[in-house]
Amino acid sequence: MRNINLMHCGWGIVLSLGMMSCQQKGQQEDKKVTDSLLMRQQIGPSPVLDAKTALQQMQVEKGMEVQLVAAEPQVMTPVAMTFDEKGRMWVVEMHGYMPDTVGTGEDIPSGKIVILEDTNGDGIPDNRKVFLDSLVLPRAICLIENGLLVAEPPKLWFVENNQDTPGKRTLVDDKYTEGGNVEHQPNGLLRGLDNWIYNAKSDKRYRKQGTKWLKEQTHFRGQWGITQDNYGRLFYNNNSENLLGDFFSPGLGSEHPQQRNVAGYDENIVPDNKVYPIRTNTGVNRGYMKGILDDSLRLANFTAACGPLVYRGHLLGEGYEGNAFVAEPSANLIKRNILTDSGYIVTGHQAYKGHEFLASKDERFRPVSLYDGPDGALYILDMYRGIIQHKTYLTPYLKAEIKARDLSDPLNCGRIYRVVPQGKTVTPVHINTQPDSLFALLDHPNGWIRDKAQQLIIDRHLVQLEPALHQRLLQTDKPLGLIHALWTLEGLQCLQYKEVAPLLRQGNPYIKAQVLTVLPGILHRGNIAAAIADLNAAVPNVFLAPYIAYMLPAVKKLDKVAAGKLEEQLIKTYANDKYVADGVINNAADQETALLKQITDWNPDTTLVIRQRLERVIKDIANRKKARMDDALTKEFPRGNLIFKTVCQTCHGADGDGIQSLAPPLNQSNWVNGDKNKLAAIVLYGLTGPVMVNGKVYKSPEINGDMPGIGNNDEFSDADIAQVISFIRNAWSNKASKVTEADIVKVRQQYKGRQKSFTAEELK
Structure with missing residues (x-):
C-alpha cells in the first residue's frame, strides 16, 4: 500500500549515484552494518498478541x-x-x-x-x-x-x-x-x-x-x-x-493544465x-x-x-x-x-x-x-x-x-x-432520515454528522427543503451550518446568485470564501454583471484576492472584457503576492505570452513575483513540448516502459518532470544523462540525502529523503534494469547512451554485498 510503506520511492532513478572510490571506506561501512545487525539480533521475538492484550501495550x-x-x-x-x-x-x-x-x-x-x-x-x-x-x-x-x-x-x-x-x-x-x-x-x-x-x-x-x-x-x-x-x-x-x-x-x-506547483496547494x-x-x-x-x-x-x-x-x-x-x-x-x-x-x-x-x-x-x-x-x-x-x-x-x-x-x-x-x-461510554448513532431532521443536523457539532446530513439530502433529492435552506443562509451567526446549507443547495442545483450575493457583504471571511468557491457553478449571463460588480468591490480584501483570481476563468467565459479588467486590477494590486499571481496565471492557459506582455508593458521590473512565476510556467511548457514520448521507444524497451510506470512514474511523474513533495525531475537531469554506471548504481542500491539536479538542491522535507534501489527485487532481472535505465535516458528530452545487461552485472560485481544507499557526496 502506497502510504503504508516504510520507505518508498522517494527520489527515483533520476539522481544517479555512482561508484565508491575508497575501498577502505566501504569496508568500514560494511563493518558498521554488520555490527548494527548483530545489535539488532539481541532484541528478540515480536510475539503475536490477541486484541485485548495488544490494547494493554498502548499508551x-x-x-x-x-x-x-x-x-x-x-x-x-x-x-x-x-x-x-x-x-x-x-x-x-x-x-x-x-x-x-x-x-x-x-x-x-x-x-x-x-x-x-x-x-x-x-x-x-x-x-x-x-x-x-x-x-x-x-x-x-x-x-x-x-x-x-x-x-x-x-x-x-x-x-x-x-x-x-x-x-x-x-x-x-x-x-x-x-x-x-x-x-x-x-x-x-x-x-x-x-x-x-x-x-x-x-x-x-x-x-x-x-x-x-x-x-x-x-x-x-x-x-x-x-x-x-x-x-x-x-x-x-x-x-x-x-x-x-x-x-x-x-x-x-x-x-491551467500546464501550471505546476500552484501556490496555496500541496x-x-x-x-x-x-x-x-x-x-x-x-x-x-x-x-x-x-x-x-x-x-x-x-x-x-x-x-x-x-x-x-x-x-x-x-x-x-x-x-x-x-x-x-x-x-x-x-x-x-x-x-x-x-x-x-x-x-x-x-x-x-x-x-x-x-x-x-x-x-x-x-x-x-x-x-x-x-x-x-x-x-x-x-x-x-x-x-x-x-x-x-x-x-x-x-x-x-x-x-x-x-x-x-x-x-x-x-x-x-x-x-x-x-x-x-476516559470512562466515556459511546452509543450507536442512527441518523433520523426524515427531511426536517436532516436539515437540523446541518448544525450538529459533529462534523461527520453535518457531512452525512448534507450528503443524504442531496442523495435523496429532498428539494422540499429548499425554502428552509434558503432561509438558513440568512443566519450568519452560525457559519458552519450556513456553509453546509450553501453546499446542500448547490448539490440540489437550487442555488441562485441573488441568495448568495448578500453573503459577500457580511463580515465573516470564511463564509465569503465559500461563496466565491461556489460561484463558478451558478454564474450565467443573467447574473454575471452583478457578480462582476461584487468581485471588483472585493479586490482590496487581501483574504479574498486569491479566490477572486480563481474566479477569472468562469467570468471570462461569460464576459471576456470584464474579466480582462478584473485581471488587470488584480495584477496591479497584487503583483508581488504569489497566491494571487498563481490565480491570475491559472486563467492564462494558452495565453501565457500575451499575459507576460501585458505585465511587462505595465511594469518592466523583472523581479515582480507574478512575472517570475509566469516565466517559469512558460519555460516548463517549452520543455514539455520538446519532451514528447516516442512510441518507438516504448516498443524498443517494453519492460523498461512497464517498470517505469509501476515503480518510477508514481514519484517522478509521467512527464519525467518530478512531483512536488515526492521527487525531482528525470527529464533533462544531469544525473540521468551523465555517467551510466552511476545511474545503474543508484537504481540498484538507492539514494539518500540531498542531491543537486541541474543546479537545484533537492532534499527532505521538500521531497522524500530516500529512494530505495530495486536491485534486490526478484521481479526484475538485470536485463529489466538495463531496459528501464535505457528507457529513461532516452525518454522526453533526454538523449544518452543505452545501458546493457553486462553494464548492470559489472556494477553489481563492483559493489557486491552492499546494502547501503549511496549519497551524492560519495559519488563526487
Missing part, C-alpha cells in the same frame, strides 16, 4: 482511552472504512497484501468489502456481512446515493446496493489507477464539502450527476489517505512528511517530521542507515506517514477540535498536530515534544487509516501484521529482519479501535 494521551471495537475474525487486514447513516461500518479488507516477502499470491481475488453492525446497541459490532468478495487488492470505498464506489485497481466501480446485496455494476473509470504499484496508487474517495469526491495519490475528482459520472482534473495530492477541515480544505501527506494540505478550496486553481503544513516511538523499530526498510534510527534503535522521523484525519468529532473536547492526526505504522504510533489559521494560510506544529498522542509497544500494531465516527470518537484501522513494506522496495536488511523474528505471520488479523475521553 494514550492522559484523559483519553482506547477501546477495542472489532478484531479478527470479525475484521481482517482493514485498510479503509466508511460509516452509513445506520452507524454501520463498511470496511475494505486487503487480504492479498504481502503474504510473504516476495508477495506470493498478491493477485489472488481474496479482498472483501464487509459490513460490521451493532445489533444490540452496546457500541460494539456483533454482526459481520460480506457485501463484496473476490476482489484483488481493493483500496477505497465511498457511499453515495443507492450504492457505493469501489476502487479495485485499475478500475473504479459504482455498485448498486440492493438491501445489502450488490446489484448492477457501472464502470466509472477504467483508469482510476494508471501504473504504479500497491504502495503508489490512488485511494481515499473522500466526499468533499463541495460535493465532489477527491483522492490521494491522484489528480482526478469525481461526481455523480443523475445517471452520469463526471471526472475532472484537479491538483495532485498526497499518497495514502485524505481528509478535510470544516471549510472543505483538503489535507494529506506522503510517507516521509507529517502533513501537507491546501489553503484554498479544492475545486479552484486547476484550470503546502507543507507541519514541517516537523520527528516521531517518538515507545519501542525499538528495527523492522523498517532502512533501519541500518545512519539517522533512520536513534541511539535507542527507535525511528527518528516519519517513514510511513499515512491516513491523516482533521478531527471534527467534538467528543474529544474543544482542544482537539480541528487537530490533525497522522498514523505512522512503521513506528506503531499516531501523532497529534495543532493547526492554526493565519488569514488563509494554515500552519501547524506537533502537539507534544518527546511523546505521542498514542503509541504501542506491540510491533504488529499498524495503524493505517483514521476516521471521525458518528459518535464523535476517533477511529483507527489497524492492519495488525509484521510486514508492512511492499516487495517492490523491500531491502535485504528488512528481509533478514522479517525472517529472524517471524514477522511474516499472521496474515488473518486486523483490529478497529476508537479513542474516547
Whole structure:
C-alpha cells in the first residue's frame, strides 16, 4: 500500500549515484552494518498478541482511552472504512497484501468489502456481512446515493446496493489507477464539502450527476489517505512528511493544465517530521542507515506517514477540535498536530515534544487509516501484521529482519479501535432520515454528522427543503451550518446568485470564501454583471484576492472584457503576492505570452513575483513540448516502459518532470544523462540525502529523503534494469547512451554485498 510503506520511492532513478572510490571506506561501512545487525539480533521475538492484550501495550494521551471495537475474525487486514447513516461500518479488507516477502499470491481475488453492525446497541459490532468478495487488492470505498464506489485497481466501480446485496455494476473509470504499484496508487474517495469526491495519490475528482459520472482534473495530492477541515480544505501527506494540505478550496486553481506547483496547494503544513516511538523499530526498510534510527534503535522521523484525519468529532473536547492526526505504522504510533489559521494560510506544529498522542509497544500494531465516527470518537484501522513494506522496495536488511523474528505471520488479523475521553461510554448513532431532521443536523457539532446530513439530502433529492435552506443562509451567526446549507443547495442545483450575493457583504471571511468557491457553478449571463460588480468591490480584501483570481476563468467565459479588467486590477494590486499571481496565471492557459506582455508593458521590473512565476510556467511548457514520448521507444524497451510506470512514474511523474513533495525531475537531469554506471548504481542500491539536479538542491522535507534501489527485487532481472535505465535516458528530452545487461552485472560485481544507499557526496 502506497502510504503504508516504510520507505518508498522517494527520489527515483533520476539522481544517479555512482561508484565508491575508497575501498577502505566501504569496508568500514560494511563493518558498521554488520555490527548494527548483530545489535539488532539481541532484541528478540515480536510475539503475536490477541486484541485485548495488544490494547494493554498502548499508551494514550492522559484523559483519553482506547477501546477495542472489532478484531479478527470479525475484521481482517482493514485498510479503509466508511460509516452509513445506520452507524454501520463498511470496511475494505486487503487480504492479498504481502503474504510473504516476495508477495506470493498478491493477485489472488481474496479482498472483501464487509459490513460490521451493532445489533444490540452496546457500541460494539456483533454482526459481520460480506457485501463484496473476490476482489484483488481493493483500496477505497465511498457511499453515495443507492450504492457505493469501489476502487479495485485499475478500475473504479459504482455498485448498486440492493438491501445489502450488490446489484448492477457501472464502470466509472477504467483508469482510476494508471501504473504504479500497491504502495503508489490512488485511494481515499473522500466526499468533499463541495460535493465532489477527491483522492490521494491522484489528480482526478469525481461526481455523480443523475445517471452520469463526471471526472475532472484537479491538483495532485498526497499518497495514502485524505481528509478535510470544516471549510472543505483538503489535507494529506506522503510517507516521509507529517502533513501537507491546501489553503484554498479544492475545486479552484486547476484550470491551467500546464501550471505546476500552484501556490496555496500541496503546502507543507507541519514541517516537523520527528516521531517518538515507545519501542525499538528495527523492522523498517532502512533501519541500518545512519539517522533512520536513534541511539535507542527507535525511528527518528516519519517513514510511513499515512491516513491523516482533521478531527471534527467534538467528543474529544474543544482542544482537539480541528487537530490533525497522522498514523505512522512503521513506528506503531499516531501523532497529534495543532493547526492554526493565519488569514488563509494554515500552519501547524506537533502537539507534544518527546511523546505521542498514542503509541504501542506491540510491533504488529499498524495503524493505517483514521476516521471521525458518528459518535464523535476517533477511529483507527489497524492492519495488525509484521510486514508492512511492499516487495517492490523491500531491502535485504528488512528481509533478514522479517525472517529472524517471524514477522511474516499472521496474515488473518486486523483490529478497529476508537479513542474516547476516559470512562466515556459511546452509543450507536442512527441518523433520523426524515427531511426536517436532516436539515437540523446541518448544525450538529459533529462534523461527520453535518457531512452525512448534507450528503443524504442531496442523495435523496429532498428539494422540499429548499425554502428552509434558503432561509438558513440568512443566519450568519452560525457559519458552519450556513456553509453546509450553501453546499446542500448547490448539490440540489437550487442555488441562485441573488441568495448568495448578500453573503459577500457580511463580515465573516470564511463564509465569503465559500461563496466565491461556489460561484463558478451558478454564474450565467443573467447574473454575471452583478457578480462582476461584487468581485471588483472585493479586490482590496487581501483574504479574498486569491479566490477572486480563481474566479477569472468562469467570468471570462461569460464576459471576456470584464474579466480582462478584473485581471488587470488584480495584477496591479497584487503583483508581488504569489497566491494571487498563481490565480491570475491559472486563467492564462494558452495565453501565457500575451499575459507576460501585458505585465511587462505595465511594469518592466523583472523581479515582480507574478512575472517570475509566469516565466517559469512558460519555460516548463517549452520543455514539455520538446519532451514528447516516442512510441518507438516504448516498443524498443517494453519492460523498461512497464517498470517505469509501476515503480518510477508514481514519484517522478509521467512527464519525467518530478512531483512536488515526492521527487525531482528525470527529464533533462544531469544525473540521468551523465555517467551510466552511476545511474545503474543508484537504481540498484538507492539514494539518500540531498542531491543537486541541474543546479537545484533537492532534499527532505521538500521531497522524500530516500529512494530505495530495486536491485534486490526478484521481479526484475538485470536485463529489466538495463531496459528501464535505457528507457529513461532516452525518454522526453533526454538523449544518452543505452545501458546493457553486462553494464548492470559489472556494477553489481563492483559493489557486491552492499546494502547501503549511496549519497551524492560519495559519488563526487
